[in-house]
Amino acid sequence: MILLVVAAVLLLIHALVCLMLWTLMKLGLLPVRGHMLAVIVLVPLWGPLLVVLLSVRSAVFGEGLKESALESLRFNDDLHRSILVHERDADAGVVPLEEALIVNDPAERRRLMLSMLTEEPDAYLAQLQAAKLNDDVEVAHYAATAVAQISKESDLKLQQLERAFKTDPSAQNLNEYCDFLGEYLGSGLAEGRVAQIQRQQYARLLARRCEREDTLELRIRYATALADVGQIDEAQAVTDQLVLDVPEEQEVWMLCLRLAVMRRDGDEVHRVIDAIDKQHVYLSAANREELAFWRNGEEAR
Numbered sequence: 001m002i003l004l005v006v007a008a009v010l011l012l013i014h015a016l017v018c019l020m021l022w023t024l025m026k027l028g029l030l031p032v033r034g035h036m037l038a039v040i041v042l043v044p045l046w047g048p049l050l051v052v053l054l055s056v057r058s059a060v061f062g063e064g065l066k067e068s069a070l071e072s073l074r075f076n077d078d079l080h081r082s083i084l085v086h087e088r089d090a091d092a093g094v095v096p097l098e099e100a101l102i103v104n105d106p107a108e109r110r111r112l113m114l115s116m117l118t119e120e121p122d123a124y125l126a127q128l129q130a131a132k133l134n135d136d137v138e139v140a141h142y143a144a145t146a147v148a149q150i151s152k153e154s155d156l157k158l159q160q161l162e163r164a165f166k167t168d169p170s171a172q173n174l175n176e177y178c179d180f181l182g183e184y185l186g187s188g189l190a191e192g193r194v195a196q197i198q199r200q201q202y203a204r205l206l207a208r209r210c211e212r213e214d215t216l217e218l219r220i221r222y223a224t225a226l227a228d229v230g231q232i233d234e235a236q237a238v239t240d241q242l243v244l245d246v247p248e249e250q251e252v253w254m255l256c257l258r259l260a261v262m263r264r265d266g267d268e269v270h271r272v273i274d275a276i277d278k279q280h281v282y283l284s285a286a287n288r289e290e291l292a293f294w295r296n297g298e299e300a301r
Contacts, residue, residue: 014044124148125187151189158184171212178205182221197230216242220251227255234264250283257294269294 128150131143141264161177181202184190190198203225210218219242236259242252253276260268273295276283283291 003262010044013050015046035247088238125189131187147189152183154187154189174205174209174212178209181205196229199225203229203231216246216249220249220255227259227262232259236260248281248283250287253279253281254290257291261294278287 041292125147128143128146132147134138134140134143158180161173161180165173165177181198185195185198185202203222206218206222206225210222219238223238223242226232226238235255239252239255239259242249244257246252253272257269257272257276260272273291276291
């Protein structure tokens with residue numbers, strides 16, 4: 001019985017202490033955050049004592065600690081700002097890979113060629129194709145061999161994707177086959193009649209994709225693919241609808257310009273250029289350069 005009375009008295013004292021600390025918190029006299037209230041209530045004696053000690057420590061040392069931390073941060077910031085990035089002397093002799101294959105001495109050209117072949121030849125496909133025409137017979141031979149190997153591997157992967165699509169014409173197989181075929185055609189590996197057949201297949205695949213997912217990017221790719229295979233009227237129909245749907249899209253207008261040039265319609269070229277100006281269409285640097293070329297050609301006429 002005595003133990004129960006003692007426990008009740010202690011709990012009452014603890015409740016009064018909690019109430020007092022809570023009142024001080026509300027009045028702003030005790031700089032303690034609200035989540036510490038759980039510690040005060042749930043941990044008798046030690047909870048309130050710990051909170052009071054933390055409050056006293058913060059009141060006595062808080063500003064000094066804050067200033068010390070800020071001073072440390074300022075020092076580190078000044079230290080980082082004072083670090084200078086020195087230019088390496090070796091960088092002064094660095095030239096673009098394309099120039100190195102043309103200008104540098106034979107030993108350097110062959111070293112670069114071997115470096116490309118031992119790293120990732122696929123990443124240097126454009127340079128390798130240009131190097132096939134190099135005056136250095138050995139460099140040209142290495143480049144031609146590498147391009148032939150890349151072409152062989154790409155053809156094999158293309159055949160695998162085509163077989164997978166024919167076996168299971170699912171959306172995933174269609175997308176993988178279509179995207180890789182687009183990359184393959186963009187790489188320039190396909191030539192002549194083979195390239196023409198593959199471009200027609202690419203246009204058909206894009207048509208099927210547009211039936212499933214009618215996105216802006218796919219419609220532009222589809223119209224471009226139709227233009228690539230010479231289906232100008234079909235490409236024009238897709239492009240005209242794109243102009244109505246997204247009149248601010250620069251690639252759509254550049255496609256309109258391309259189709260007008262393919263038709264050899266000077267009046268249409270002039271109309272497209274005027275429309276781009278009136279619509280205030282944003283153009284990338286490459287598109288601005290192309291537009292300036294045709295604008296100057298029209299003015300010369």
